[in-house]
Amino acid sequence: MGRIFITGSSDGLGLRAAKQLISKGHKVYLHARTVQRAQDARKACPGAADVLLGDLTSIEETKALASSLSRLEPMDCIFHNAGMYLGPYRAQAEGYPAVFAVNVLAPYILTCLAPLPKRLVYTSSSVHFGGSTSLDDFGWRERHKAGRFSDRSAYADTKLYNTMFGYAFARRFASRGAIVNSIDPGWVPTKMGGAAATDDILESERLYVILAEGSGEAEGKNGCYWENGMRGPAQAKKDAYDEQAQDALLKKLEEITGLAVPE
Template structure:
Protein backbone atom coordinates (compact mmCIF):
# COMPACT_ATOMS: atom_id res chain seq x y z
CA UNK A 1 0.00 0.00 0.00
CA UNK A 2 1.40 3.36 -1.04
CA UNK A 3 0.96 6.59 0.86
CA UNK A 4 -0.33 9.28 -1.52
CA UNK A 5 -0.86 13.02 -1.33
CA UNK A 6 -3.27 14.65 -3.78
CA UNK A 7 -3.33 18.44 -3.75
CA UNK A 8 -6.53 20.24 -4.64
CA UNK A 9 -8.62 17.19 -3.76
CA UNK A 10 -11.67 18.72 -2.08
CA UNK A 11 -13.61 18.52 -5.37
CA UNK A 12 -13.28 18.05 -9.12
CA UNK A 13 -10.58 15.91 -10.70
CA UNK A 14 -8.48 15.91 -7.53
CA UNK A 15 -11.32 14.48 -5.46
CA UNK A 16 -11.80 11.69 -7.98
CA UNK A 17 -8.05 10.95 -8.09
CA UNK A 18 -8.06 10.67 -4.30
CA UNK A 19 -11.18 8.51 -4.30
CA UNK A 20 -9.77 6.18 -6.96
CA UNK A 21 -6.45 5.79 -5.14
CA UNK A 22 -8.32 5.12 -1.91
CA UNK A 23 -10.47 2.56 -3.70
CA UNK A 24 -7.33 0.78 -4.86
CA UNK A 25 -6.27 0.38 -1.22
CA UNK A 26 -3.76 3.20 -0.92
CA UNK A 27 -3.36 5.48 2.09
CA UNK A 28 -4.51 8.85 0.72
CA UNK A 29 -4.05 12.28 2.25
CA UNK A 30 -6.41 14.82 0.77
CA UNK A 31 -5.73 18.54 0.59
CA UNK A 32 -8.15 21.43 1.07
CA UNK A 33 -7.52 25.13 0.71
CA UNK A 34 -9.23 26.09 3.97
CA UNK A 35 -10.76 24.62 7.12
CA UNK A 36 -14.32 24.84 5.82
CA UNK A 37 -13.49 22.62 2.84
CA UNK A 38 -11.47 20.30 5.11
CA UNK A 39 -14.41 19.97 7.50
CA UNK A 40 -16.69 18.91 4.65
CA UNK A 41 -14.17 16.28 3.58
CA UNK A 42 -13.83 14.91 7.10
CA UNK A 43 -17.61 14.85 7.57
CA UNK A 44 -17.84 12.76 4.39
CA UNK A 45 -15.36 10.25 5.84
CA UNK A 46 -12.37 11.31 3.78
CA UNK A 47 -9.80 10.32 6.39
CA UNK A 48 -6.62 12.36 6.71
CA UNK A 49 -6.89 15.90 5.35
CA UNK A 50 -4.23 18.60 5.23
CA UNK A 51 -5.07 22.29 4.93
CA UNK A 52 -3.00 24.80 3.01
CA UNK A 53 -3.67 27.86 0.89
CA UNK A 54 -1.37 27.48 -2.10
CA UNK A 55 -1.80 31.19 -2.86
CA UNK A 56 0.24 31.86 0.30
CA UNK A 57 3.92 30.98 0.70
CA UNK A 58 3.57 30.87 4.49
CA UNK A 59 0.54 28.58 4.35
CA UNK A 60 2.23 26.29 1.82
CA UNK A 61 5.32 26.07 4.02
CA UNK A 62 3.15 25.30 7.07
CA UNK A 63 1.33 22.61 5.10
CA UNK A 64 4.65 21.04 4.10
CA UNK A 65 5.84 21.12 7.72
CA UNK A 66 2.67 19.36 8.87
CA UNK A 67 3.10 16.70 6.19
CA UNK A 68 6.77 16.12 7.05
CA UNK A 69 5.67 15.13 10.55
CA UNK A 70 3.93 12.06 9.14
CA UNK A 71 5.11 9.06 7.17
CA UNK A 72 6.80 10.04 3.89
CA UNK A 73 4.78 9.79 0.71
CA UNK A 74 5.33 7.27 -2.04
CA UNK A 75 3.28 9.35 -4.49
CA UNK A 76 2.58 13.07 -4.69
CA UNK A 77 -0.01 14.26 -7.21
CA UNK A 78 0.26 18.01 -7.79
CA UNK A 79 -3.30 18.52 -8.97
CA UNK A 80 -4.28 21.88 -7.45
CA UNK A 81 -4.89 24.62 -9.96
CA UNK A 82 -6.60 27.94 -10.48
CA UNK A 83 -8.16 29.38 -13.62
CA UNK A 84 -8.23 33.17 -13.34
CA UNK A 85 -11.18 35.24 -14.49
CA UNK A 86 -10.63 38.02 -16.98
CA UNK A 87 -10.04 41.31 -15.24
CA UNK A 88 -7.25 42.97 -13.31
CA UNK A 89 -4.01 41.05 -12.81
CA UNK A 90 -4.54 39.08 -9.55
CA UNK A 91 -1.82 39.50 -6.93
CA UNK A 92 -1.51 37.54 -3.67
CA UNK A 93 -0.48 38.82 -0.26
CA UNK A 94 3.05 37.70 -1.17
CA UNK A 95 3.05 40.19 -4.04
CA UNK A 96 3.01 37.38 -6.60
CA UNK A 97 0.71 36.88 -9.58
CA UNK A 98 -1.85 34.41 -8.26
CA UNK A 99 -2.09 32.09 -11.29
CA UNK A 100 1.65 31.47 -11.37
CA UNK A 101 1.85 31.08 -7.60
CA UNK A 102 -0.97 28.52 -7.32
CA UNK A 103 -0.36 26.53 -10.50
CA UNK A 104 3.44 26.43 -10.66
CA UNK A 105 5.28 27.98 -7.72
CA UNK A 106 3.37 26.03 -5.06
CA UNK A 107 4.17 22.76 -6.85
CA UNK A 108 7.84 23.77 -6.91
CA UNK A 109 7.78 24.68 -3.21
CA UNK A 110 6.15 21.42 -2.14
CA UNK A 111 8.57 19.46 -4.31
CA UNK A 112 11.44 21.27 -2.58
CA UNK A 113 10.11 20.90 0.97
CA UNK A 114 8.66 17.38 1.09
CA UNK A 115 10.83 14.25 1.20
CA UNK A 116 11.12 12.95 -2.34
CA UNK A 117 8.54 10.27 -3.16
CA UNK A 118 9.07 7.52 -5.70
CA UNK A 119 6.52 9.16 -8.02
CA UNK A 120 5.63 12.75 -8.80
CA UNK A 121 2.59 13.46 -10.97
CA UNK A 122 1.97 17.04 -12.11
CA UNK A 123 -1.54 17.65 -13.50
CA UNK A 124 -0.96 20.10 -16.32
CA UNK A 125 -3.06 21.10 -19.35
CA UNK A 126 -2.98 21.01 -23.12
CA UNK A 127 -3.14 24.81 -22.95
CA UNK A 128 0.65 24.67 -22.75
CA UNK A 129 0.67 24.50 -26.56
CA UNK A 130 0.13 28.27 -26.53
CA UNK A 131 2.28 28.89 -23.44
CA UNK A 132 5.68 30.47 -23.13
CA UNK A 133 8.17 30.58 -20.27
CA UNK A 134 9.82 33.98 -19.89
CA UNK A 135 11.96 33.69 -16.77
CA UNK A 136 12.34 37.45 -16.71
CA UNK A 137 8.55 37.95 -16.57
CA UNK A 138 7.01 34.81 -15.09
CA UNK A 139 4.29 36.87 -13.43
CA UNK A 140 3.24 38.90 -16.48
CA UNK A 141 4.00 42.27 -15.00
CA UNK A 142 4.45 43.72 -18.49
CA UNK A 143 1.11 42.48 -19.88
CA UNK A 144 -1.49 40.15 -18.36
CA UNK A 145 -4.45 38.15 -19.63
CA UNK A 146 -6.23 35.25 -17.97
CA UNK A 147 -5.67 32.82 -20.83
CA UNK A 148 -1.99 33.63 -21.20
CA UNK A 149 -1.38 33.47 -17.45
CA UNK A 150 -3.03 30.05 -17.19
CA UNK A 151 -1.24 28.55 -20.20
CA UNK A 152 2.13 29.91 -19.12
CA UNK A 153 1.71 28.75 -15.52
CA UNK A 154 0.85 25.21 -16.63
CA UNK A 155 3.84 25.22 -18.97
CA UNK A 156 6.03 26.32 -16.06
CA UNK A 157 4.60 23.51 -13.94
CA UNK A 158 5.41 21.04 -16.70
CA UNK A 159 8.98 22.30 -16.96
CA UNK A 160 9.32 21.92 -13.17
CA UNK A 161 8.17 18.30 -13.52
CA UNK A 162 10.79 17.63 -16.18
CA UNK A 163 13.46 19.41 -14.13
CA UNK A 164 12.64 17.09 -11.23
CA UNK A 165 12.91 14.09 -13.56
CA UNK A 166 16.38 15.20 -14.67
CA UNK A 167 17.56 16.01 -11.16
CA UNK A 168 16.19 12.88 -9.46
CA UNK A 169 16.53 9.88 -11.82
CA UNK A 170 15.24 7.49 -9.17
CA UNK A 171 11.92 9.37 -9.08
CA UNK A 172 9.29 8.90 -11.79
CA UNK A 173 8.26 12.51 -12.43
CA UNK A 174 5.74 13.10 -15.19
CA UNK A 175 3.14 15.63 -16.31
CA UNK A 176 -0.35 14.86 -17.56
CA UNK A 177 -3.18 16.54 -19.44
CA UNK A 178 -6.40 15.14 -17.92
CA UNK A 179 -8.61 16.32 -20.78
CA UNK A 180 -11.40 18.88 -20.84
CA UNK A 181 -13.37 17.76 -17.80
CA UNK A 182 -16.67 18.97 -16.35
CA UNK A 183 -15.68 20.70 -13.11
CA UNK A 184 -16.28 24.04 -11.41
CA UNK A 185 -13.21 25.29 -13.25
CA UNK A 186 -14.09 24.08 -16.74
CA UNK A 187 -17.88 24.31 -16.65
CA UNK A 188 -20.66 22.05 -17.90
CA UNK A 189 -19.72 22.34 -21.58
CA UNK A 190 -16.68 20.08 -21.12
CA UNK A 191 -17.21 16.63 -22.69
CA UNK A 192 -15.48 14.44 -20.07
CA UNK A 193 -16.48 13.47 -16.56
CA UNK A 194 -14.10 13.47 -13.60
CA UNK A 195 -13.59 9.71 -13.88
CA UNK A 196 -12.04 10.17 -17.31
CA UNK A 197 -9.93 13.07 -16.07
CA UNK A 198 -8.61 11.08 -13.14
CA UNK A 199 -7.73 7.98 -15.14
CA UNK A 200 -4.23 8.85 -16.38
CA UNK A 201 -3.07 10.59 -13.16
CA UNK A 202 -4.14 7.49 -11.18
CA UNK A 203 -2.44 5.23 -13.73
CA UNK A 204 0.80 7.20 -13.46
CA UNK A 205 0.54 6.97 -9.67
CA UNK A 206 0.12 3.22 -9.56
CA UNK A 207 1.22 1.45 -12.75
CA UNK A 208 4.53 -0.17 -13.59
CA UNK A 209 5.10 2.47 -16.29
CA UNK A 210 8.85 3.17 -15.96
CA UNK A 211 8.85 6.46 -17.86
CA UNK A 212 9.96 9.74 -16.36
CA UNK A 213 10.23 13.27 -17.70
CA UNK A 214 7.34 12.83 -20.12
CA UNK A 215 3.91 14.34 -20.81
CA UNK A 216 0.92 11.99 -20.95
CA UNK A 217 -2.66 12.18 -22.20
CA UNK A 218 -5.00 9.18 -22.23
CA UNK A 219 -2.08 7.04 -21.01
CA UNK A 220 -0.05 7.94 -24.09
CA UNK A 221 3.04 10.09 -24.42
CA UNK A 222 2.46 13.39 -26.23
CA UNK A 223 4.71 16.40 -26.87
CA UNK A 224 2.91 19.73 -26.76
CA UNK A 225 5.53 22.42 -26.18
CA UNK A 226 9.24 21.88 -26.77
CA UNK A 227 10.24 24.65 -24.39
CA UNK A 228 9.33 22.45 -21.42
CA UNK A 229 12.02 19.94 -22.43
CA UNK A 230 14.84 22.50 -22.68
CA UNK A 231 17.31 21.91 -19.80
CA UNK A 232 18.45 25.55 -19.92
CA UNK A 233 14.87 26.76 -19.54
CA UNK A 234 14.22 24.27 -16.75
CA UNK A 235 17.34 25.32 -14.84
CA UNK A 236 16.61 29.03 -15.20
CA UNK A 237 13.02 28.49 -14.06
CA UNK A 238 14.08 26.43 -11.04
CA UNK A 239 16.63 29.09 -10.11
CA UNK A 240 13.95 31.79 -10.32
CA UNK A 241 11.51 29.74 -8.23
CA UNK A 242 14.19 29.22 -5.61
CA UNK A 243 14.75 32.98 -5.46
CA UNK A 244 11.02 33.71 -5.15
CA UNK A 245 10.44 31.14 -2.38
CA UNK A 246 13.81 31.24 -0.62
CA UNK A 247 13.93 27.44 -0.91
CA UNK A 248 16.19 25.46 -3.24
CA UNK A 249 15.47 21.97 -4.51
CA UNK A 250 17.30 19.35 -2.46
CA UNK A 251 20.44 17.85 -3.98
CA UNK A 252 20.14 14.75 -6.11
Protein backbone atom coordinates in the same frame (compact mmCIF):
# COMPACT_ATOMS: atom_id res chain seq x y z
CA MET B 1 -0.59 -0.27 -0.57
CA GLY B 2 0.58 3.25 -1.31
CA ARG B 3 0.43 6.49 0.66
CA ILE B 4 -0.70 9.34 -1.59
CA PHE B 5 -1.15 13.07 -1.06
CA ILE B 6 -3.20 15.07 -3.57
CA THR B 7 -3.26 18.86 -3.48
CA GLY B 8 -6.51 20.63 -4.32
CA SER B 9 -8.54 17.53 -3.48
CA SER B 10 -11.52 18.95 -1.61
CA ASP B 11 -13.51 18.72 -4.86
CA GLY B 12 -13.13 18.10 -8.59
CA LEU B 13 -10.73 15.62 -10.14
CA GLY B 14 -8.55 15.53 -7.06
CA LEU B 15 -11.44 14.31 -4.92
CA ARG B 16 -12.70 11.89 -7.57
CA ALA B 17 -9.24 10.34 -7.99
CA ALA B 18 -8.84 10.13 -4.21
CA LYS B 19 -12.03 8.10 -3.94
CA GLN B 20 -10.83 5.73 -6.66
CA LEU B 21 -7.46 5.27 -4.96
CA ILE B 22 -9.06 4.67 -1.56
CA SER B 23 -11.35 2.04 -3.09
CA LYS B 24 -8.20 0.23 -4.25
CA GLY B 25 -6.82 0.16 -0.72
CA HIS B 26 -4.45 3.14 -0.81
CA LYS B 27 -3.99 5.51 2.12
CA VAL B 28 -4.90 8.91 0.71
CA TYR B 29 -4.38 12.33 2.26
CA LEU B 30 -6.50 15.17 0.94
CA HIS B 31 -5.73 18.89 0.89
CA ALA B 32 -8.04 21.86 1.38
CA ARG B 33 -7.58 25.63 1.44
CA THR B 34 -9.80 26.38 4.44
CA VAL B 35 -11.26 24.67 7.50
CA GLN B 36 -14.74 24.71 5.93
CA ARG B 37 -13.49 23.08 2.73
CA ALA B 38 -11.63 20.49 4.81
CA GLN B 39 -14.85 19.64 6.63
CA ASP B 40 -16.67 19.32 3.31
CA ALA B 41 -13.91 17.06 1.98
CA ARG B 42 -14.12 14.77 5.02
CA LYS B 43 -17.86 14.38 4.47
CA ALA B 44 -17.42 13.77 0.76
CA CYS B 45 -14.57 11.30 1.24
CA PRO B 46 -14.83 9.68 4.70
CA GLY B 47 -12.24 7.06 3.76
CA ALA B 48 -9.44 9.63 3.52
CA ALA B 49 -6.61 9.26 6.03
CA ASP B 50 -6.70 13.00 6.81
CA VAL B 51 -7.16 16.42 5.24
CA LEU B 52 -4.16 18.78 5.36
CA LEU B 53 -4.75 22.52 5.39
CA GLY B 54 -2.93 25.21 3.45
CA ASP B 55 -3.79 28.23 1.32
CA LEU B 56 -1.48 27.82 -1.66
CA THR B 57 -1.65 31.51 -2.55
CA SER B 58 0.52 32.07 0.53
CA ILE B 59 4.21 31.16 0.56
CA GLU B 60 4.15 30.84 4.35
CA GLU B 61 1.07 28.59 4.38
CA THR B 62 2.57 26.46 1.63
CA LYS B 63 5.74 26.07 3.69
CA ALA B 64 3.58 25.09 6.68
CA LEU B 65 1.84 22.51 4.52
CA ALA B 66 5.24 21.06 3.63
CA SER B 67 6.00 20.85 7.35
CA SER B 68 2.73 18.97 7.90
CA LEU B 69 3.76 16.50 5.20
CA SER B 70 7.17 16.10 6.80
CA ARG B 71 5.55 14.98 10.06
CA LEU B 72 3.69 12.15 8.34
CA GLU B 73 5.00 8.80 7.21
CA PRO B 74 6.76 9.18 3.83
CA MET B 75 4.46 9.43 0.82
CA ASP B 76 4.69 7.11 -2.15
CA CYS B 77 3.22 9.83 -4.36
CA ILE B 78 2.62 13.56 -4.13
CA PHE B 79 0.17 14.62 -6.83
CA HIS B 80 0.25 18.38 -7.52
CA ASN B 81 -3.33 18.76 -8.69
CA ALA B 82 -4.33 22.16 -7.23
CA GLY B 83 -4.76 24.88 -9.81
CA MET B 84 -6.38 28.20 -10.66
CA TYR B 85 -7.60 29.28 -14.08
CA LEU B 86 -9.37 32.54 -14.92
CA GLY B 87 -9.87 35.63 -12.82
CA PRO B 88 -8.31 38.98 -11.87
CA TYR B 89 -4.64 39.45 -11.02
CA ARG B 90 -5.16 39.18 -7.23
CA ALA B 91 -1.66 39.97 -5.97
CA GLN B 92 -0.65 37.32 -3.44
CA ALA B 93 2.69 35.74 -2.54
CA GLU B 94 5.50 38.26 -2.99
CA GLY B 95 3.21 40.36 -5.18
CA TYR B 96 2.69 37.60 -7.75
CA PRO B 97 -0.83 36.88 -9.00
CA ALA B 98 -2.80 34.10 -7.34
CA VAL B 99 -2.66 31.95 -10.49
CA PHE B 100 1.16 31.94 -10.33
CA ALA B 101 1.22 31.40 -6.57
CA VAL B 102 -1.04 28.34 -6.73
CA ASN B 103 0.05 26.84 -10.04
CA VAL B 104 3.81 27.46 -9.88
CA LEU B 105 5.19 28.71 -6.57
CA ALA B 106 3.26 26.22 -4.43
CA PRO B 107 4.30 23.01 -6.24
CA TYR B 108 7.89 24.26 -6.38
CA ILE B 109 7.93 25.00 -2.63
CA LEU B 110 6.38 21.66 -1.74
CA THR B 111 8.85 19.85 -3.99
CA CYS B 112 11.75 21.60 -2.28
CA LEU B 113 10.56 21.13 1.30
CA ALA B 114 8.45 17.97 1.53
CA PRO B 115 10.23 14.60 1.79
CA LEU B 116 10.83 13.25 -1.71
CA PRO B 117 8.25 10.56 -2.56
CA LYS B 118 8.68 7.68 -4.99
CA ARG B 119 6.48 9.48 -7.52
CA LEU B 120 5.72 13.12 -8.31
CA VAL B 121 2.97 14.26 -10.68
CA TYR B 122 2.38 17.84 -11.88
CA THR B 123 -0.95 18.79 -13.45
CA SER B 124 -0.58 20.64 -16.73
CA SER B 125 -3.05 21.41 -19.54
CA SER B 126 -3.16 21.42 -23.31
CA VAL B 127 -3.25 25.20 -22.88
CA HIS B 128 0.49 24.98 -22.12
CA PHE B 129 1.08 25.01 -25.89
CA GLY B 130 0.21 28.72 -25.75
CA GLY B 131 2.65 29.45 -22.93
CA SER B 132 6.04 31.14 -23.12
CA THR B 133 9.33 30.16 -21.49
CA SER B 134 10.44 33.83 -21.39
CA LEU B 135 11.17 34.97 -17.85
CA ASP B 136 11.51 38.67 -18.76
CA ASP B 137 8.25 39.50 -16.95
CA PHE B 138 7.74 36.39 -14.85
CA GLY B 139 4.31 36.46 -13.26
CA TRP B 140 3.03 39.25 -15.51
CA ARG B 141 3.74 41.89 -12.85
CA GLU B 142 4.98 44.61 -15.23
CA ARG B 143 2.24 43.94 -17.77
CA HIS B 144 -0.28 44.10 -14.95
CA LYS B 145 1.05 47.52 -13.90
CA ALA B 146 0.63 48.61 -17.51
CA GLY B 147 -2.97 47.36 -17.58
CA ARG B 148 -2.20 44.44 -19.89
CA PHE B 149 -2.73 41.41 -17.63
CA SER B 150 -4.29 38.47 -19.49
CA ASP B 151 -5.56 35.68 -17.24
CA ARG B 152 -5.70 33.18 -20.10
CA SER B 153 -2.15 33.87 -21.23
CA ALA B 154 -0.84 33.88 -17.67
CA TYR B 155 -2.53 30.55 -17.06
CA ALA B 156 -0.92 29.15 -20.23
CA ASP B 157 2.50 30.19 -18.92
CA THR B 158 1.88 28.45 -15.59
CA LYS B 159 0.83 25.24 -17.30
CA LEU B 160 3.94 25.30 -19.48
CA TYR B 161 6.00 25.65 -16.30
CA ASN B 162 4.14 22.69 -14.78
CA THR B 163 5.01 20.62 -17.84
CA MET B 164 8.65 21.72 -17.52
CA PHE B 165 8.59 20.62 -13.87
CA GLY B 166 7.89 17.09 -15.05
CA TYR B 167 11.05 17.05 -17.16
CA ALA B 168 13.28 19.14 -14.90
CA PHE B 169 12.57 17.21 -11.71
CA ALA B 170 12.82 13.88 -13.52
CA ARG B 171 16.41 14.88 -14.34
CA ARG B 172 17.17 16.33 -10.91
CA PHE B 173 15.84 13.36 -8.96
CA ALA B 174 16.91 10.52 -11.27
CA SER B 175 19.80 9.56 -9.00
CA ARG B 176 17.40 9.33 -6.05
CA GLY B 177 15.06 6.94 -7.83
CA ALA B 178 12.01 9.21 -8.02
CA ILE B 179 9.59 8.94 -10.94
CA VAL B 180 8.30 12.32 -12.16
CA ASN B 181 5.59 13.02 -14.74
CA SER B 182 3.15 15.72 -15.82
CA ILE B 183 -0.44 15.30 -17.00
CA ASP B 184 -3.05 17.11 -19.05
CA PRO B 185 -6.32 15.78 -17.60
CA GLY B 186 -8.26 17.23 -20.52
CA TRP B 187 -11.28 19.51 -20.71
CA VAL B 188 -13.61 17.72 -18.35
CA PRO B 189 -16.86 18.73 -16.58
CA THR B 190 -15.52 19.86 -13.21
CA LYS B 191 -15.94 23.24 -11.51
CA MET B 192 -12.94 24.48 -13.49
CA GLY B 193 -13.86 22.86 -16.80
CA GLY B 194 -17.56 23.72 -16.70
CA ALA B 195 -20.62 21.71 -17.73
CA ALA B 196 -19.92 22.11 -21.46
CA ALA B 197 -16.58 20.23 -21.29
CA THR B 198 -16.42 17.34 -23.73
CA ASP B 199 -13.50 15.13 -22.63
CA ASP B 200 -14.02 11.88 -20.72
CA ILE B 201 -13.69 12.52 -16.98
CA LEU B 202 -13.47 8.79 -16.29
CA GLU B 203 -10.34 8.66 -18.45
CA SER B 204 -8.90 11.55 -16.45
CA GLU B 205 -9.58 9.62 -13.23
CA ARG B 206 -7.90 6.55 -14.72
CA LEU B 207 -4.79 8.54 -15.64
CA TYR B 208 -4.64 10.08 -12.19
CA VAL B 209 -4.82 6.63 -10.61
CA ILE B 210 -2.16 4.95 -12.74
CA LEU B 211 0.26 7.89 -12.37
CA ALA B 212 -0.28 7.97 -8.60
CA GLU B 213 0.25 4.21 -8.39
CA GLY B 214 2.91 3.90 -11.08
CA SER B 215 0.77 1.18 -12.63
CA GLY B 216 -0.56 0.19 -16.04
CA GLU B 217 1.08 1.98 -18.94
CA ALA B 218 2.62 4.44 -16.48
CA GLU B 219 4.70 1.74 -14.79
CA GLY B 220 8.38 2.65 -15.02
CA LYS B 221 7.68 5.72 -17.17
CA ASN B 222 9.74 8.71 -16.05
CA GLY B 223 9.89 12.26 -17.36
CA CYS B 224 6.76 11.93 -19.50
CA TYR B 225 3.78 14.10 -20.40
CA TRP B 226 0.41 12.35 -20.30
CA GLU B 227 -2.74 13.44 -22.06
CA ASN B 228 -6.41 12.50 -21.72
CA GLY B 229 -7.37 10.12 -24.52
CA MET B 230 -3.89 8.72 -25.19
CA ARG B 231 -2.76 5.30 -23.98
CA GLY B 232 0.83 6.24 -23.40
CA PRO B 233 3.03 9.35 -23.15
CA ALA B 234 2.17 12.29 -25.39
CA GLN B 235 4.24 15.06 -26.95
CA ALA B 236 4.41 18.34 -25.06
CA LYS B 237 5.29 21.73 -26.52
CA LYS B 238 8.82 21.64 -27.90
CA ASP B 239 9.97 24.45 -25.59
CA ALA B 240 9.15 22.34 -22.53
CA TYR B 241 12.03 19.95 -23.35
CA ASP B 242 14.64 22.74 -23.35
CA GLU B 243 16.91 21.93 -20.39
CA GLN B 244 18.41 25.42 -20.30
CA ALA B 245 14.90 26.89 -20.06
CA GLN B 246 14.02 24.38 -17.33
CA ASP B 247 17.10 25.27 -15.31
CA ALA B 248 16.43 29.01 -15.76
CA LEU B 249 12.89 28.51 -14.46
CA LEU B 250 14.11 26.65 -11.37
CA LYS B 251 16.74 29.34 -10.77
CA LYS B 252 14.07 32.05 -10.98
CA LEU B 253 11.88 30.20 -8.48
CA GLU B 254 14.85 29.76 -6.16
CA GLU B 255 15.40 33.53 -6.23
CA ILE B 256 11.75 34.22 -5.42
CA THR B 257 11.26 31.62 -2.69
CA GLY B 258 14.77 31.37 -1.25
CA LEU B 259 14.57 27.61 -1.70
CA ALA B 260 16.86 25.48 -3.84
CA VAL B 261 15.87 22.14 -5.32
CA PRO B 262 17.41 19.47 -3.05
CA GLU B 263 20.15 17.41 -4.61
